[in-house]
Amino acid sequence: MTEKNGNDIGEVRRELGNVLRECHEKEEFNFALFQHNPSAITVVDRDGKVVKSNLARRHAHDPLPELGKSIFSGDSACDVIMKGELKKTLDQNMAREVSDVRSGGHIFSFTIAPFTHGAIVIRQDITEQKRAEAQLVQAQKLAALGTLVSGVAHEVSNPNNVMLLSLKTLQRMVDDLLPVLDERREKDGDFELGIGNYSEVRDDIPEMVACCYRAAERINRLVSDLKSYARKDDGVVLDQFDVNAVVQSAADLMGSTIRKATHRFKVECADDLPPIKGTVRRIEQVVINLLSNACQALPNQDCGITLSTAYNPASDEVHIMVQDEGDGIPSDYLSQITDPFFTTKHDTGGTGLGLSISRQIAENHGGALVFSSAGGSGTLVTLTLPVQNNNEDTTA
Ligand SMILES: Nc1ncnc2c1ncn2[C@@H]1O[C@H](COP(=O)(O)OP(=O)(O)OP(=O)(O)O)[C@@H](O)[C@H]1O
Numbered sequence: 001m002t003e004k005n006g007n008d009i010g011e012v013r014r015e016l017g018n019v020l021r022e023c024h025e026k027e028e029f030n031f032a033l034f035q036h037n038p039s040a041i042t043v044v045d046r047d048g049k050v051v052k053s054n055l056a057r058r059h060a061h062d063p064l065p066e067l068g069k070s071i072f073s074g075d076s077a078c079d080v081i082m083k084g085e086l087k088k089t090l091d092q093n094m095a096r097e098v099s100d101v102r103s104g105g106h107i108f109s110f111t112i113a114p115f116t117h118g119a120i121v122i123r124q125d126i127t128e129q130k131r132a133e134a135q136l137v138q139a140q141k142l143a144a145l146g147t148l149v150s151g152v153a154h155e156v157s158n159p160n161n162v163m164l165l166s167l168k169t170l171q172r173m174v175d176d177l178l179p180v181l182d183e184r185r186e187k188d189g190d191f192e193l194g195i196g197n198y199s200e201v202r203d204d205i206p207e208m209v210a211c212c213y214r215a216a217e218r219i220n221r222l223v224s225d226l227k228s229y230a231r232k233d234d235g236v237v238l239d240q241f242d243v244n245a246v247v248q249s250a251a252d253l254m255g256s257t258i259r260k261a262t263h264r265f266k267v268e269c270a271d272d273l274p275p276i277k278g279t280v281r282r283i284e285q286v287v288i289n290l291l292s293n294a295c296q297a298l299p300n301q302d303c304g305i306t307l308s309t310a311y312n313p314a315s316d317e318v319h320i321m322v323q324d325e326g327d328g329i330p331s332d333y334l335s336q337i338t339d340p341f342f343t344t345k346h347d348t349g350g351t352g353l354g355l356s357i358s359r360q361i362a363e364n365h366g367g368a369l370v371f372s373s374a375g376g377s378g379t380l381v382t383l384t385l386p387v388q389n390n391n392e393d394t395t396a
Pocket residue numbers: 289293294297324326327328329337338342343344345349350351352353354355356379
């Protein structure tokens with residue numbers, strides 16, 4: 001070998017070394033990109049059999065694809081759709097994207113990219129993204145609904161107040177009028193009044209007026225609930241208040257309803273609760289709503305309700321708990337109960353606004369409403385309120 005040849009060989013060796021190093025670096029790079037990619041990536045051969053897959057699986061019921069097995073071999077809707085899409089990709093040799101594929105409670109988007117020996121299937125979990133989009137749409141709808149509702153509420157409120165006022169006066173007039181009419185009957189005998197003889201309709205008269213008054217009161221409550229739902233209060237008062245006092249006052253206000261619903265009602269207030277900052281009337285409204293739901297859930301008066309308070313130093317939160325021994329909330333609609341207008345009480349005039357307003361109030365105070373219920377075995381609702389509430393917008 002000549003010296004020249006010797007030099008050539010040295011150069012070729014160096015060149016080769018560089019190429020190898022470069023290849024190694026590229027391989028390392030590709031490996032990292034593949035293995036640590038947050039998307040689940042699976043490489044399949046032209047028969048759709050798994051050649052390799054990375055580790056990005058995001059939930060427990062999502063095992064890694066088995067090597068050598070067809071990637072979409074199951075009979076779930078997702079597998080059926082994706083098997084077809086993979087076949088089309090390989091036949092047409094063109095990458096494709098498939099979005100909104102649902103499987104195991106998750107929503108996925110797939111990208112399938114063909115290459116000489118098969119295809120790369122990239123799967124992204126877009127469940128959270130979809131949920132956020134749906135929430136945004138829901139929030140926009142609710143904002144529009146809020147504007148509509150406050151307009152309607154205003155229009156209904158004025159004439160209804162006139163009715164309430166008149167009915168109250170009418171009630172007193174009827175009380176005064178009945179003895180006069182009784183006296184006339186005594187003197188002149190029975191006489192016709194509206195739809196029948198006085199004797200037949202006499203006892204119905206006060207009940208009819210009372211019934212109208214109760215109906216008008218119900219409209220008033222509904223209107224005020226709708227108003228609370230639709231707007232944030234202006235003129236907000238931020239007080240430091242004693243949670244136990246609020247709980248006790250809500251229990252007092254609900255006294256007669258509670259007594260009708262159960263013989264077993266307890267209030268258990270924790271000592272030394274730190275004061276909370278917020279709007280007393282609103283927190284009281286939440287407790288009243290929760291107590292009212294608890295009363296309505298009880299099948300008989302032997303089932304109990306416990307209203308209690310506690311302080312959790314770890315999270316620095318005060319808890320107000322309403323525990324009932326009622327019918328419980330079936331898991332099917334547990335996630336919907338705080339949606340505005342969701343109610344299972346159509347027959348008894350439920351509006352489905354109680355919990356929606358309560359949740360709004362809790363969140364405006366920086367807190368939350370947490371429900372725990374197994375259908376049939378009662379319900380525990382916990383209102384959590386942070387002690388250090390720096391939320392200036394406590395508009396509740
Ligand atoms: N303690 C409870 N036990 C069982 N179901 C409950 C309980 N609290 C709430 N629910 C369910 O949640 C639904 C929504 O409650 P929410 O208070 O928002 O409305 P509502 O009670 O139906 O009507 P209203 O607007 O008059 O309060 C109820 O219809 C009921 O099905």
